[in-house]
Amino acid sequence: MDHSESPLAVVARHQASLPVNLDAIARDLGIPVQFRPLGEGVAGLIMRTGAPPSNFQILINSTEHPNRQRFTLAHELAHFILHRDLIDSNITDDTMYRSDMSNYIEVQANKMAADILMPWRLVRKYNEKYNGNVEDLSRLFAVSKAAMQIRLDGLSA
Known part of the structure; x- marks a missing residue:
């Protein structure tokens, strides 16, 4: 990510065509994304890694439907944009997009995920x-x- 460009500007730049390219958004934000089985009930997670450039990584459950994977990735990107200062080690979201974070924070991430995708x-x-x-x-x-x-x-x- 060009450090002069805000995360929201990165998102907006990739909303010029459909479907929105979430992989490009993550790449431009410097967040590696891995798709792999994560176990029953886990949709995805964002974790602090300490590795530059973003110090974060996102994992998405590869056993979920592709549309679910896209929403989960958008949801985890939203956590990065909105809540990265609140993430100690990781936020693990279950398939209902609940985590150890407050319901308000999860609602914010869901709303932004919809804003990113649609x-x-x-x-x-x-x-x-x-x-x-x-x-x-x-x-x-x-x-x-x-x-x-x-x-x-x-x-x-």
Whole structure:
């Protein structure tokens, strides 16, 4: 990551095309990502490593559905962006995106994960183009139908 560029600017730069390239975001933030089996009930984790450039690493459960893996990666990137100063050794998120951190912190990470994967401006644009077809939109954004439906419901809120 160019240290003059904020993590949010890195994210925004990679939201120009769909689906959002999470691997490129992690790479540009200097965070190695590994996909491997993590055990029953563990979706992913972010841990402090002390290794430059970011001093963090993300692990994603490779046995989960690819859309789930994408949301988990976005969720762990959100922890890095929002909460990296709070991470002592690691944050392990279960499949319901609960951890030892407070519920508020997990809600923040979930919201930012949705913002990363499904930027509002692109959701609005493609929602019109695809007439609100959840299946087409979820495929375009590479997210689950449930995640896309929640996002679309937010348009009218």
